[in-house]
Structures are given as structure tokens and as C-alpha cells.
Amino acid sequence: MPDSALVIEDLTCPVLTATQREILEHTESLAVDLTPEVLIGRAIEYTGLDDFGAADFRPRLDAYARAADADSGNTNLNRLILQNRIVRLLSQRLLLTDLLRRYPEIHDIEIERPIIVVGLPRSGTTHLVNLIASDARRRALPYWESQEPFPLRGEGADVNGVDPRFTRSVAEHQSAMMMTPLVQAMHDRFPQAIEEEVELLDLDFASYVLEWHGRVPQWRDFYLGLNQDEHYGYLRTILKALTFLRGPRQWVLKSPQHCEQLGPLIRTFPDATVAFTHRDPVAVIQSAVTMLAYGDRIRRTEIDPYGLVDYWVDRIERLLQACVRDRELVAAERSLDISFHQLNGNELSILERLYAANGTEFSAEAQTAFRAYLDDNPRGKHGRLQYELKGHFGRSPDEIRSRFGFYFDRFDIREEA
Template structure:
């Protein structure tokens, strides 16, 4: 597709299809009552045990903040409620499986490789590259959305898991409404995703900040110990590992997980308490480049989710969020053992991705076999950079921000890590 320049971020020029979807959304009556969401989840699945009820405080907060956001479009409200409903159904299924098979808790998640870094710093490419090694277990998007099959739901006639098909349908719908999203953040079913999605059924994580403008949620998240949310996430990883064994039988060989998530930057103590034997890869890039691509992507998506694109609010909010993530990283980076951690600079990784992989495998005590190299090579050949086009970002024109002025805010980070200045 070549270079892509989005010139209508603040005042979107909608296609007929986009306008029709927005018009349809305004005919919907979307209820953010927590009880109705939980009741619908129960009636859909025929289950009623959500486990410990302490998650209700978080669900109630999200419903209140999103339900009272008058800036959301009708389709935006519908999509957000549907996300909460999906998490509620997953929570029921997870709880049901854990009750019937308590041996899941005894599963061990041993020596995972965890990629930690801001969005847009090479984390996605690194995760998918490592995940190409068939000896490692990763989390495809479709499975992260629905980790537990619906009991009694048959595979499709061609053998496709219905969870996979639902994810594929969602991706197709997303591309039809926001077609340029593929150039910024592909979300096809096979895309290797963040384990943070597994905190969703516990109604936790900073992920909700990406779904909607949620400053109240952010403040609650800041003020709350995230240890229980990470413990829940680890339990779901155990559940997925247990399911692998059930499918494969006695021949199954437990695989090391490869994971990644930006939130871990500000939760390194919790991360290491949860996965004490992990090998951690910390990725680094000019934070101004990160901010400009992040807020461009979010602003582009808001043409469908909000009545007015929050240009200034996005710039202010995510500049603060990135600063918070990096400040905590600078403060806590020393908690990662030298022999089990490595820093990956974006410009170095992009220049020699396999060279960085070799260093990671050395830290992880894992042999980089010829087969693994070939699998990674095949992934690289099939996913060239810019495959779906390259978005041209411009902070000055799109957001009225001087990149050099914004960069001064991150001097503390540049003093700690030798990242290369990009956006000017």
C-alpha cells in the first residue's frame, strides 16, 4: 500500500458505510447496568458462579464511567458493553472449569520469556518472532479473547474452532469500519497477543484505558495493588496449559511460554513476584515516537466510537501515561536480575532482529536451533515491515505538539537508556 497519511483525524470524512453503521448505532439502546450484563452472561451459558465477588467493584466502576460518557456514539456504547459481556462469560467458563478440575492450580508456568516495553517499540514483532519457534507456547488473539471453549459448542463443518471464527469475523468488521488499522496494529485471529487480555475476566488491567477514555479507571488502577490481577492471569495461563495436555494426551511436552505486555513496565515488582524465574526483555524507543503513533491510532479509531475525536485529550492523557510507565521502569529496572534480563533498543532490533534473538536465547538458556531459525525466517518473509502500508505520523500538524518540546519531559528516560531520537 505504500505510505499512508491520515489527514482527517480531527474532523473525520466518513464513508457511506461508516455513516450507516453510526446511524444504526444510534437506534440501539445499550444498558450498562452491571446486573444486566452478569444476568445475560448467566442466561447465555447456563452458568451462575462467577467466583469471588470482589470483581464487582471494578465492573461497577467501568459501567458507571462508560455508561455516563455522553461523548460515546451508539455503536461505541454497544461495543464497550459487548466487551464487558464477553469478559463476564469468560469468567463464568473459567470458574466452571476450575471448579470441575482443581488440578489446574497445580500446573507450573516455568521460566517464561516475557517481553516488556511500550507499545510501538518492537514488542509485537519480537513476540511474534519468538513465537514462531514451535518449542514455545504463545497466546494467539482468538484464544486470548475466549480462553475456554463453550461446553457443547461444536466445531464448524470445516473443523474451525467457533472461537476462532468469531475473532475472524470481528477482525473483518473492524477492517470494514476502520480499514487503516491493519497498517497500525493488525488484529487477525492468528496474531500473537498480550496475556493482559487474560486479566479481562477479572475486570483488571490498564487495557480498559485503550478501549475508551477512562481517567477514573486509571486512577483506580493506580491506587490498587495489581498482585491479585496478575495471579488471576497466571491461573488462566495454567488453565490453557492444562487444556493443551488434555488435547494432546500423554505425548504432550510442556512448553515455555513467551509473553509480552506494556503494562508490565509499571508493574515490574508484581511481575517478578508472579513469575520469579522469568527471562525479561525490556524494549526501548524514543517515547515521542511512541506517543505520536499511539495517539494517531486511537484518534483514528475514535471516528467510530466517539461523537467528537478527542485530539487534545488524547495527547495530554497518553503523554502522561507514557511518562508514568517509563518513570516506573527507570525506578524498578534494577529489580530484574542481570543474568535473566536484557534491554533491546528499537533501532538496534530493527537493524538486526535475529542478532537480538540470539542474545535473548542466551539469557534464557535456550538453544537457538536450526529449526527455530528457519521458523523465524519464514515468519519474517511472510510479514515484511509495512506489509499493510506505513502510516506517516505528524505531531505538529495533527496534534499541534512540538516533538522536541515534548521530548524534554522524558529527559529522565534518555539519561537512563541510550535510545535514538526519532520524531522531530
């Protein structure tokens, strides 16, 4: 085992630190109200605005809040986090509507030839999108901006030229690292890191992201029944508004959700170039459930490792079944399939092919930026975890892998775990 390997001995029976206990105890007595009307009122009070745009979001908001409220396994801290999340989403929706009203020319902006990375969580999508985003010609979505895409009216940079939204994100990140420090080794979501636009889709209460914050199968079923063409259209409007505030126009995007929404994705962005990443689902699942179980020490009243792995084996299977079914909706000349084992050391040749498909010059300046990013961000930069799929979750790699023969048959994937 390499010296940098991290082992979480107490993953399923956590031994909380003094800081974790103090935070959980402090928040236990706080009143948390997930009633939609209350959440709407708080967003209106925070922004000073009251126009949310099209009223069709209300049934989705109701379902979203109802699913969060029905999750009886949440700690009060996680209920508070979810309450604040919904208020933030509503506030951002108000700010977007106001921005569009004041600057209707936003609607005329085109989102031209984006590169969109599509793949499972933990399959190299984060590495690839951050790498592409190092090209200064590309517009990407840093984490701090994904949380507050639109500034409050009248709120600008401080005396040092720092956006207060970034300052708030730094404080949030520091707090998260204090509560769950090992997350950095699993998914380093620091403020400047490139984030998924699924966070933007959530402004329309139409994404799968709530599933990562709690046990909400009723939300999963509701989300899967939505007409996503409408909501991906809303995403396009958000991207136009962000382009208006801070260009350039050529975006690089990524989200695992796109695996099961390839039809809406390519109808919304018909000139996109799509980079599909593929990895052994066992490696993906053991990484994802370990990360979730570790975070559950502050999110949930007890850890449920078997329920957790059952849910995400099923969820990943659904994502991949849809991806295999709809892969041909994206034209071969506008797409690239990238196996996880190809990423380590072959990035520049992969990007050269991707840029050719996108019709973008593979410039010397971009190549220099790519090399600098790769040099500064080696795999395992923050340490690597040792996973215990059988020991922690009671499932063997072969047992899980047997569910995914259809995926191995379709793409070039190597067994890892």
C-alpha cells in the first residue's frame, strides 16, 4: 500500500471529532422549516425581488421540498443545509429573472460549439473538464459561481477587487474541510475548481442533484418523469446570462446527469462536441458510496452502508442503460469516447482529437496551458483512499459488475477493482 493511501477505519461506525460533535449539537436546536411558502418568503426578503419568472416551477419546488422534508434520516444540520440550499436556488432564480428583465438582449446571445463532458461520477470527468478549462478561450463554471451565479443587485467587488460571492464560497469551503477533511482526497471541490452545470439546472428544480444530498427516491422518480427539453432550455438561458456577465462564449460543460438526458442535451446544444468518459462501474460505485458514507457522519443520524450501495448500484445502472440506449443520438463526428485508462498520460492526444471535432484550433498557447495544468495536478495530489467495498458495504466487485455486462459490451472498459 503506498504511503499516501488513506484508510477510513471508522467509515460505517464513525468516531466524531470534537468539532463535528460541537457543530451537530449546536445546530440540533435550530428551527428548520422546509415549507415552500416559507422558503419563497426568505428568498424574496433576501433579494428584495418577487418575480420568479414562469410559475410552472412551483410543482417542482413543492416536490423537491417535500422529498427533502420526508427524509427522516437527516441530522438537523443537513436539514438546515437543505433549507439554505433551496432558499439560495430561489434567490438565484429571482436574480436571473430580474437580470433578463433589465437586459433582454441576453436572449440574443448564442451558446456556440460547447464542449460537453459526459460520464459517470468518478470517471475522469472532473479531471477532463478542469483540464479543458485551462484554455483561456473557454468559459467554464467554477464552483463559487455555480453556487451564486448572479450577484445581488448593488453588490460588487470589495476594495481588493474580490467578488463577495467568491469570499462566501471560500468561507463555506473552509467550514466543509473542518467538518469532513478527507473529502479533498475524494472530490476536491474548492472554490476555483470547475463545477457541474447540474447546479444551474437545479435553479429550475429539475435535476438529479438532490439525490446526492439525501435519501430521496420519490424525488428521483419525479425527476425522471419531467420533460427535460424545457429544463435544458432554461439551462441554456442561464448560460446566456452568465456569458453576458462574463464571457467568452465557448463553454466547456460537464455532468453525469447528461448520461440519461442525451436527447434533451443534444437538442438544446445541437452544435456541441461531446466527450464521453467510461470507467469500470465498480470503481465508480465504490468511490461514490465511500464519499457519501463519509459525508453521512454529519448529514445523517446513522450510516446505512447497505442501503447506500443498493441505491447507487441501481442509480448508476439507470444512468448507463440510458447512455448506451441513446449514445447514437450524438453524431460520431461530433463526439469522442474516452476510456478511463486512456486518460493517464494521453490527455494531449485526446484533446487534439476533441478540438478537431469541435472545429477549434489546437493552439500552442492552449497546449502550454494544458501541460501546466497536468504538471500541477497529478492524480492522487491530495492522497488516495483505499476502498473496502466488501468490508464496508458487503458487496463483492464481481457481484456488482455482473449488472453491467451491457456497458462493457458497448465500450472499451477495463476491470479495475
